[in-house]
Amino acid sequence: MGLETKLPRLTGEGFITTKVNELIAWGRKNSLWPYPFGTACCAIEMMATLSSRYDMARFGAEVIRFSPRQSDLIIVSGRISLKMMPVLLQIYSQVPEPKWVISMGACCSTGGVFNTYPQIQGIDQFMPVDVYIPGCPPRPESLIDALVHIQKQIESDAKAHKFTSAAAN
Amino acid sequence: MSEHDFKPLTYNENQIDEKLVREKLGARLVNIAYDSAQPVLEITRDGWVEAARILRDTPGLKYNFFSDITAADLMKMKDFDPDKRFMVVAVLYSIEHKRRIRLKTYVPEDDCRCPSLTGIFDGAHITEREAYDMFGIRFDGHPNLKRLLTPEYMKYHPLRKDYPVTGRGERDNFPQYEEIQ
Numbered sequence: 001m002g003l004e005t006k007l008p009r010l011t012g013e014g015f016i017t018t019k020v021n022e023l024i025a026w027g028r029k030n031s032l033w034p035y036p037f038g039t040a041c042c043a044i045e046m047m048a049t050l051s052s053r054y055d056m057a058r059f060g061a062e063v064i065r066f067s068p069r070q071s072d073l074i075i076v077s078g079r080i081s082l083k084m085m086p087v088l089l090q091i092y093s094q095v096p097e098p099k100w101v102i103s104m105g106a107c108c109s110t111g112g113v114f115n116t117y118p119q120i121q122g123i124d125q126f127m128p129v130d131v132y133i134p135g136c137p138p139r140p141e142s143l144i145d146a147l148v149h150i151q152k153q154i155e156s157d158a159k160a161h162k163f164t165s166a167a168a169n
Numbered sequence: 170m171s172e173h174d175f176k177p178l179t180y181n182e183n184q185i186d187e188k189l190v191r192e193k194l195g196a197r198l199v200n201i202a203y204d205s206a207q208p209v210l211e212i213t214r215d216g217w218v219e220a221a222r223i224l225r226d227t228p229g230l231k232y233n234f235f236s237d238i239t240a241a242d243l244m245k246m247k248d249f250d251p252d253k254r255f256m257v258v259a260v261l262y263s264i265e266h267k268r269r270i271r272l273k274t275y276v277p278e279d280d281c282r283c284p285s286l287t288g289i290f291d292g293a294h295i296t297e298r299e300a301y302d303m304f305g306i307r308f309d310g311h312p313n314l315k316r317l318l319t320p321e322y323m324k325y326h327p328l329r330k331d332y333p334v335t336g337r338g339e340r341d342n343f344p345q346y347e348e349i350q
């Protein structure tokens with residue numbers, strides 16, 4: 001929405017105009033609450049991104065929630081096995097709408113190097129995914145880039161009068 | 170050299186008193202071999218539990234610490250014999266003498282059972298469950314022989330050599346997530 005660029009012009013006028021859905025989307029995109037679904041080595045990189053050196057808080061996503069009911073972004077980072085996939089599906093269904101999913105790393109996007117019996121060959125076979133991050137593991141900058149992609153998606157969805165994530169459409 | 174200096178494991182440190190072992194185990198012992206500085210005792214399947222008990226309790230042997238039990242599928246070996254399809258391997262350690270020993274026994278394909286060591290070593294509970302899960306060897310006398318790592322609904326034992334490495338479709342078999350309207 002670019003609200004901050006309009007602020008200097010506020011002096012003297014004291015008001016701005018916008019649309020309600022764009023205002024809501026602006027609030028949403030700058031306060032994403034991630035749920036960290038870390039199951040393997042990618043999770044280490046996710047922790048680095050969340051902590052002080054790379055600091056995802058600069059993009060408004062610092063409130064890590066360990067309950068799916070309080071979050072709106074799932075970061076799936078790591079290998080998803082036969083036993084973990086039902087858990088992931090259940091957790092995904094517990095996140096209230098609107099919700100977004102980042103599939104981080106080669107393993108949960110495609111199965112990675114593990115072409116074996118317990119390894120799910122891409123979680124997008126069974127649930128919606130908004131952004132995929134390539135890499136093994138992806139660098140923290142990639143995760144931040146994915147977060148910015150999600151923010152852009154929220155903004156453009158609001159402009160296109162979509163109130164929910166890709167999942168519902 | 171002080172006693173704290175690092176000493177690599179040598180043949181001699183693990184060496185067993187062969188005469189005492191042969192005398193105590195009797196007909197339960199098939200042969201004694203050595204592999205990577207470890208003695209390997211081949212035991213008959215019927216004498217498996219009793220042999221472990223003797224090794225644990227005999228003064229001078231005292232293998233009283235249970236390290237691991239696992240198995241191997243020999244199906245793809247060159248001289249494969251269906252009567253010796255699975256090899257069950259147990260590793261014991263003597264805290265008193267600081268010696269390690271390996272026991273092995275063979276399990277045939279059509280009678281995939283082995284007596285359980287749970288009555289002698291408590292540590293065998295979970296490791297035998299893992300061996301059952303991966304190879305389908307039933308450990309007779311185990312009080313809670315259930316799958317450990319794979320899901321309960323798995324029909325196969327994945328470390329058997331006739332199970333394909335990419336599985337039989339279990340990984341593609343999940344319900345699609347559906348939006349509740």
Ligand code: SF4
Pocket residue numbers: 040041042043077078079104105106107108112135136137138
């Ligand atoms: S993509 Fe690489 S770093 Fe990430 S979980 Fe898989 S193996 Fe680990």
